[in-house]
Amino acid sequence: MKIVGIVGSNADFSYNRLLLDFIAKKFNKLIDVEVLDIADVPMFNQSDDQTNSDVIQDLNKKILGADGVIIATPEYNHSIPSALQSVLEWLSFKIHPLDGKPVMIVGASYDVQGSSRSQLHLRQILDAPGVNAVVMPGNEFLLGEVHKAFDKEKNLKDKETTQFLESCIKKFIRFINVVNVMHSPDGMKDLSSTEDLYATGFIDTTIKDINMLDDDWVEQAANKTNAVDGNTYVKLNRGILTVDQINYFLDSMPAELTFADSNNQFLYYNYKYEAEDMLAARRPEQVGYPLAECHPDRAYSSVAWVIQQLRTGKEDVVRTHVPTHGPDKFVVHSYQAVRNGEGNYLGINEYVRDIKPIIDWYLEQTGQQLTGGGVDAVSGATSKVDSVSGATVKNN
Amino acid sequence: MDVQSREIHMMGTIIYLSVEHDYAAFVLEELILKLKKYEKRFSAHDLNSELMEVNNNAGIRPVKVNQSLYDLIKIGKIHSTASNSFFNITIGPLVQAWRIGSEDATVPSQRKIQSLLKTTNASDIIFDDHNQTVFLKYTGMFIDLGAIAKGFIADLLIDDLKSMNTSSALINLGGNVMVYGNAPKHEDGYWRIGIQHPLEPRGNYIVVLKALNQSVVTSGIYERNFTMNNQTYHHILDPNTGYPIESQVAGLTVVSKKSIDGEIWTSRLFGQSPDQIMNTLNQLDDIEGIVITKDAKLYYSKSLKNYLVEYTS
Numbered sequence: 001m002k003i004v005g006i007v008g009s010n011a012d013f014s015y016n017r018l019l020l021d022f023i024a025k026k027f028n029k030l031i032d033v034e035v036l037d038i039a040d041v042p043m044f045n046q047s048d049d050q051t052n053s054d055v056i057q058d059l060n061k062k063i064l065g066a067d068g069v070i071i072a073t074p075e076y077n078h079s080i081p082s083a084l085q086s087v088l089e090w091l092s093f094k095i096h097p098l099d100g101k102p103v104m105i106v107g108a109s110y111d112v113q114g115s116s117r118s119q120l121h122l123r124q125i126l127d128a129p130g131v132n133a134v135v136m137p138g139n140e141f142l143l144g145e146v147h148k149a150f151d152k153e154k155n156l157k158d159k160e161t162t163q164f165l166e167s168c169i170k171k172f173i174r175f176i177n178v179v180n181v182m183h184s185p186d187g188m189k190d191l192s193s194t195e196d197l198y199a200t201g202f203i204d205t206t207i208k209d210i211n212m213l214d215d216d217w218v219e220q221a222a223n224k225t226n227a228v229d230g231n232t233y234v235k236l237n238r239g240i241l242t243v244d245q246i247n248y249f250l251d252s253m254p255a256e257l258t259f260a261d262s263n264n265q266f267l268y269y270n271y272k273y274e275a276e277d278m279l280a281a282r283r284p285e286q287v288g289y290p291l292a293e294c295h296p297d298r299a300y301s302s303v304a305w306v307i308q309q310l311r312t313g314k315e316d317v318v319r320t321h322v323p324t325h326g327p328d329k330f331v332v333h334s335y336q337a338v339r340n341g342e343g344n345y346l347g348i349n350e351y352v353r354d355i356k357p358i359i360d361w362y363l364e365q366t367g368q369q370l371t372g373g374g375v376d377a378v379s380g381a382t383s384k385v386d387s388v389s390g391a392t393v394k395n396n
Numbered sequence: 397m398d399v400q401s402r403e404i405h406m407m408g409t410i411i412y413l414s415v416e417h418d419y420a421a422f423v424l425e426e427l428i429l430k431l432k433k434y435e436k437r438f439s440a441h442d443l444n445s446e447l448m449e450v451n452n453n454a455g456i457r458p459v460k461v462n463q464s465l466y467d468l469i470k471i472g473k474i475h476s477t478a479s480n481s482f483f484n485i486t487i488g489p490l491v492q493a494w495r496i497g498s499e500d501a502t503v504p505s506q507r508k509i510q511s512l513l514k515t516t517n518a519s520d521i522i523f524d525d526h527n528q529t530v531f532l533k534y535t536g537m538f539i540d541l542g543a544i545a546k547g548f549i550a551d552l553l554i555d556d557l558k559s560m561n562t563s564s565a566l567i568n569l570g571g572n573v574m575v576y577g578n579a580p581k582h583e584d585g586y587w588r589i590g591i592q593h594p595l596e597p598r599g600n601y602i603v604v605l606k607a608l609n610q611s612v613v614t615s616g617i618y619e620r621n622f623t624m625n626n627q628t629y630h631h632i633l634d635p636n637t638g639y640p641i642e643s644q645v646a647g648l649t650v651v652s653k654k655s656i657d658g659e660i661w662t663s664r665l666f667g668q669s670p671d672q673i674m675n676t677l678n679q680l681d682d683i684e685g686i687v688i689t690k691d692a693k694l695y696y697s698k699s700l701k702n703y704l705v706e707y708t709s
Contacts, residue, residue, distance in 0.1 A: 029432070170429060177422045375604055376579060377412070379612040379649055380571040380592030 001173060003033045004066040006059075008073035008107075008122075010039040010083035015108040015146040016072035018154055023070065023106075026155070026162065027169050033070070036062060043082075044089035051094040059087070063097035064312050068176045069133070070104045075111070075118035085125070092130035100194075102179045103133040104172045106165075108143040115142045136175045139168045195304035195311075199265040199290035206263055210288075217288025255353040256280055259338070262347050264291045264307065279331050280322075280352045310337035311345045330356040399580055400424055401566075407435050407546065409570025415557070416564040416580050423560050430556050431549070437465060438545040447539060455535030458524060466528050468541060468548050469521065475660050476518035476635075483663035484635035486518045486532075488540045491633065494640070503624055509638040516635060547659035550574045550611060554655075573612045574655050586703070592616070594646035594688050602688055603696075605651065606703040613658030615666045616647040632666055641667040647688040648673065651700065657683055670695050 005020035017035065024033035040055045050056060063069060073080050091098055105122055107115025119140055126133040141164070143149055149156055156162045202208060207221045214220060221227070228234065229243045241249065250257060250270045256278055259268040266289045275281040286294060295303050309315040318335045325331045336349040363369065401414035402424045411431070417423045439445050446461045450469075453459050461469070472485035489512045493504040504512075520533040532538070541548075546569045554576050557565050564577030566587060578585035589612045590601030605612060615632075632641045648666050650658040661683060665673045670687045674695055677685040684697035686704075696704060 173425065173429065177425050180422070375588045375590040375601065376414075376566055376575075376581070377568045377573045377587070378571065378590040378592055378598075378601060379573045379605075379614040380598065380616065 001031045001068070001176065002066045003031045003068050003070055004062050005033050005035040005070045005072065006084075006087070007035060007037050008071055008084040009081050010037075010041075012039075014074070015143075015149075016074055016106075018150055019106060019108045019143060019146075020070065020072050022150070022154060022156060023165070023169065027166065030169060030173060034062065034066075038083055038087045041083070041087050041090065044086040044093070046093070049094065051090065056090050056095075059091065060095050060097045061313075063091070063101060065314070066101070067180075068102040068104065068172065069098065070106060070172070071122065073105065073107045073115060073118050073122055075107065075109045075115040078117045079121045080118045080125070084122075088125055088131060092128070096130065096132065098126065098131050098133040100179070101133050102136065102172070102176045104136045104139075104168070104175070106141040106143070106168075108146040108149070110144075110146060112144040113142070116140065134179050136172055139171055141165055141168045193304075195264060195307045197264055197290060197292035197295075197300055197304060199263050199292075201263055203261060203263045205261065206265070212265065212288050212290055213293065214288065215285035218284075221288065253351075255351040256282070258282065258348075258350040258352075260291055260348045260350070262311070262345050265289070266291060266294055267347075278352075279325065279329075279354065280333065280350075306335050307348065310335060310348060313337075313343075313345075325354070328356070329354045330359070402428070404428060404431075406431060407439075407549075407569065411570065412566070412568040414566040415562055416577070417560070417562045423557070423562055426560065427553060427556065430553060434545075434549045434552060437462070438468065438541050438548065447541065450530050450532065451538040454532035454537040458522070458527070458529035458531035460527060460529050463528070464548075464552075466523075466530065468544065469530055469539060470523060471656070471660070472539070472541060472544060473518050473521050473523075475664055478664065480668070481664045482632070482634060482641065482667040483543065483660065484516060484518055485539050485541060485543070486516050486521065486537055487633060487635055488538045489515050489536060490635075490638050491540075494633065501624075513638050516638075543663045544656055544659045546570070546572050547611070547613065547655035547657070550655035571614055572655060572659070573607075574610075575607050575612075576609060578608070588705075591649050591686060591688075592647065593692075594690075595692055602647075602692070602694065603686065604705040605649075605686070605700070606705070607651065609653070611652050611655035611658045612649060613652075613655060613662050614647060614649040615662035634667060643667050643669075644689045644691075645670060645673070645687055646690045646692075647686075649686040649688075650677075651684040651686070651697075653682050661685070 005024065007014055007017045007020060009016055017037070020033070020035045024035055027033075036059060041059070042050050042053070071084070073084060103126055105119050107119050109115040119142060123135050125131060126135050143161070149158070149161070151157050156165070199212065207225060210217060210220045210224065222229070231242045231244060233240050233242055234246065251272045253270060257270045258266070260266045266287060268287065269282045271282070271284055275283050291303060292300065306318045309318050316337050320333050322331045322333055331352065331354050333350065333352050336351065338346045338349050340346055398418060398420040399414065399416045400420035401412065403410060403412050405411070413424055413427055415423045415427070436445055438447065446459070446465055450459045450461060469485070475481055476484045476486065490509070493508060493512055495501045515534050515536040520537060521539070522531040522533060523529070524531070550567055550569055550572060553567055554565075554574060557576055562577070564580055565575070567574045571592070573589050575587040575589070579587040582588065584606075586606035586608050589605045589607050591603050591605060592598065592614060593600040593602040594616050633639065634641050643666070645666065648662050650661045652658045652661070661677070661680070665676060668676075670689055670693075673685065673687055674697070677683060677697055684700050686697075686700065687695040689695075
């Protein structure tokens with residue numbers, strides 16, 4: 001489980017950093033913690049947007065890619081340090097990486113009551129609509145008299161404190177799982193709002209001022225952009241083909257290909273068969289539609305979930321088996337993220353194919369048989385030996 | 397319903413978990429947390445475990461332990477001191493002397509073996525039910541629950557799975573297999589468990605067993621041995637002589653409801669002749685077995701007949 005630890009102070013020496021380092025080291029079998037400093041993050045200023053600076057983008061990417069976040073905060077004047085406040089402001093201005101992210105709060109301070117007020121305040125901030133983190137309730141871990149708490153090896157001296165911390169971390173792991181269940185595609189929460197399925201925005205390549213729902217959207221858009229066709233040559237990486245050649249080439253692909261851009265607009269499919277003869281039906285007049293118009297309402301949540309997996313970089317491909325085609329086919333829908341050279345999300349390549357002929361061919365070529373339906377597990381005498389010989393080594 | 401599986405390296409072996417549940421990933425995470433807890437509780441290697449404290453205080457003082465560890469050591473003692481039992485949870489000092497399975501395996505001197513036999517007598521484990529303490533009478537003694545802890549843990553995990561309303565599951569703790577509920581991949585609901593062929597490489601089975609809500613535990617001499625002066629020594633030691641067991645049996649599989657019974661009986665019976673083993677198993681309720689001899693002969697309990705499929709690869 002990947003966790004990002006954020007040090008809430010920008011001081012050169014921070015006991016909160018020490019605490020996060022200790023968590024990372026002590027519980028490395030439970031969680032994989034990367035501790036991040038915020039010292040280089042500029043002070044928040046609405047008139048000087050630095051959202052795209054390396055330091056903020058780095059925080060953004062790491063939080064997006066993590067399963068959860070632990071924030072360690074000291075207490076200044078009954079609240080959190082302004083440095084931490086500033087970071088949270090950047091992370092709720094143009095970007096919202098903490099949205100829906102499970103967060104655990106810990107804190108260290110010189111006082112006996114260590115950081116309890118700042119933790120409470122931080123909870124309120126994280127709960128603000130622009131931040132919208134999912135903060136673990138209860139289990140407040142506060143480390144008072146922190147200057148006496150660590151030994152020379154930077155470990156917590158008090159065994160019971162360590163045990164309590166461990167129980168908090170374990171509860172956080174469970175909490176993350178519960179939040180994930182909430183976010184699961186068939187789960188309780190409706191995710192459709194996480195994606196603009198009606199393509200109300202636009203990106204650089206959006207062809208504007210044409211009704212996306214028009215049946216002749218392709219023709220109108222082609223007119224407007226002076227799109228080339230027929231025998232016109234197009235230069236590609238790596239080669240030159242005419243538009244006709246590209247079309248025949250894509251039609252010859254052993255799959256139904258569909259492209260939707262990062263604005264969630266359906267832009268292309270390799271039209272060769274009519275809808276009723278396709279594995280996943282498409283109609284020529286649908287091209288140009290926003291994705292919401294291509295799916296029934298009840299599917300919005302799952303569609304949004306799939307796009308989120310690809311857009312945030314959690315997955316490069318999401319696959320589902322669609323079993324409604326009978327036993328002699330094995331139809332797989334693959335949703336592959338399309339990214340540019342810098343890894344930015346450009347859209348989805350959905351390819352649908354029946355993979356059974358390939359598996360049959362493989363089996364025929366290699367003379368092998370599938371044993372699925374064969375053996376589920378093997379009982380043998382491995383590990384009894386391993387554990388005994390393990391004892392031998394360690395006790396000597 | 398979702399079927400998910402996970403493979404992890406723990407307890408000195410490869411653990412494979414497969415779970416059928418609406419939130420299978422969640423259940424798997426939960427199981428792994430439980431496994432870590434149980435491993436720590438029953439491990440003879442973890443420096444902070446209660447069992448280690450018992451061992452460190454051998455010949456010094458009784459140590460209070462938690463209920464489940466207390467129960468497990470008690471079960472261990474009962475079966476270690478039963479007559480004709482080849483199982484012994486205090487065999488550790490002898491295992492250390494032989495070191496079979498590690499690179500510097502050696503044949504210890506006769507005198508050393510004689511002196512070590514004094515510290516490997518399970519009847520020298522003293523219990524105090526009132527204070528829930530365990531005391532090892534002599535310095536140098538130590539308890540290793542390795543032979544039965546996996547079974548105990550497998551049983552606990554099944555209880556955990558039931559409490560989470562899991563539809564079906566397969567737990568494979570390095571060859572110790574436990575199945576629960578109907579196998580999702582098979583129409584008849586029975587899981588197919590291959591029994592490792594003792595004379596062939598890993599992954600080759602001698603028979604396939606159809607199992608349902610059962611544990612399948614296999615013990616064998618085929619895993620670790622070493623050869624010195626033209627004599628091959630196997631890793632299973634006779635607790636009475638201190639020397640590796642001479643046996644016609646190459647593999648013994650016990651099929652039972654509880655995994656701990658599987659581990660107890662494979663350990664108790666390994667070393668006896670195939671006839672003796674089958675005789676004993678026939679007298680036990682709900683405990684069945686499969687014996688494979690060194691010349692690849694197969695013996696099995698009558699009641700297993702309809703559940704075994706001979707395997708030809």
